[in-house]
Structures are given as C-alpha cells and as structure tokens.
Amino acid sequence: MWSDGIDGVWELKTLDVHGHALPPARIVRHASRSDDVFVVLGSDAVRVNGVPLDLGIHVLRDRDELRVGSTRAFFSAESLAAIEPFPGSEGPTLCPRCKLEVEAGKAAVRCPKCRVWHHQCPEEPDELGCWLYSEKCAADCGQPTALDAGFRWTPEDEL
Numbered sequence: 834m835w836s837d838g839i840d841g842v843w844e845l846k847t848l849d850v851h852g853h854a855l856p857p858a859r860i861v862r863h864a865s866r867s868d869d870v871f872v873v874l875g876s877d878a879v880r881v882n883g884v885p886l887d888l889g890i891h892v893l894r895d896r897d898e899l900r901v902g903s904t905r906a907f908f909s910a911e912s913l914a915a916i917e918p919f920p921g922s923e924g925p926t927l928c929p930r931c932k933l934e935v936e937a938g939k940a941a942v943r944c945p946k947c948r949v950w951h952h953q954c955p956e957e958p959d960e961l962g963c964w965l966y967s968e969k970c971a972a973d974c975g976q977p978t979a980l981d982a983g984f985r986w987t988p989e990d991e992l
C-alpha cells in the first residue's frame with residue numbers, strides 16, 4: 834500500500850475519504866527501514882476513536898477511527914505483500930525460509946504483518962522463491978503469502 838520513502842524523512846499524506854480530503858486533518862508519515870510511523874495533525878474538531886484531538890497531534894495505531902463532523906475514516910497499518918527490491922539494512926538480514934542473507938537490491942517480499950524480509954527472485958524460475966514457497970509467512974506470523982490476498986481487515990468489519 835505504501836511505497837518506501839527515504840529513511841527518516843517526514844512525508845505529508847493526504848487523508849482521503851472516498852476521494853475527498855478530510856479538511857482539518859493531515860496525516861504525516863515518518864518512514865524508516867524498520868517501521869513506519871503515522872501521525873495525524875489537526876484541530877480539536879478531529880476526533881480519534883471518539884476523543885477530540887486536544888493536543889493537535891496523535892500517533893495513529895492500527896484501526897484507529899478518525900472523525901470530523903459526520904465524516905469518518907479508518908486508519909489501517911496493514912500493507913499488502915509486494916515484490917520489491919530489498920532496500921538493505923544496517924546488519925545482515927536473514928531470510929527466515931532459507932536462512933541465507935537477503936542482499937540489497939535483490940527482489941524480495943517484506944511480510945506485511947511481521948515485516949520480515951523473504952527472498953523472492955524472479956530469475957530463479959525453478960524455485961517458487963522463499964516467500965511464495967509456502968502458503969504462510971516463513972516467520973510463523975500466520976500471514977498468507979498470496980500476493981493477491983488483499984487486506985485482512987476492512988472497516989466494514991466494524992460497521
């Protein structure tokens with residue numbers, strides 16, 4: 834869902850509700866290699882899980898409900914599994930499937946749930962690749978590996 838920004842840079846996101854931005858609220862994303870942090874900025878007209886944004890800032894957690902007047906939106910920290918070049922890491926990153934190092938620039942999949950990187954090289958046609966090898970994430974977090982699995986949670990579950 835989100836593409837990786839440059840390390841440690843705050844990036845402004847427009848909060849879209851059915852194609853319309855929620856006017857008094859803004860979402861800012863802090864991207865890093867380990868975790869993304871999303872913060873909502875706004876006036877006390879903005880409610881997060883029913884509580885007014887008194888301090889003008891709130892660090893978003895998965896499934897937070899945002900409300901401005903009668904407009905409602907949900908924040909989901911979930912992202913979809915996608916094959917992308919491994920951006921690299923400070924220490925060696927070991928693939929949980931084959932226990933070998935994932936090299937920077939090689940095609941890989943980061944598990945959307947536990948965020949562990951797995952090999953997924955298209956230039957190995959005789960292999961399924963470490964991510965797609967099994968139906969579930971090799972790090973045992975339970976995440977299905979199908980690339981078209983879709984989001985596991987949608988706000989409709991709550992309505």
Ligand SMILES: [Zn+2]
Pocket residue numbers: 928929930931932933951952963
């Ligand atoms: Zn591997």
Ligand SMILES: [Zn+2]
Pocket residue numbers: 944945946947948949970971972973974975976
């Ligand atoms: Zn996982």
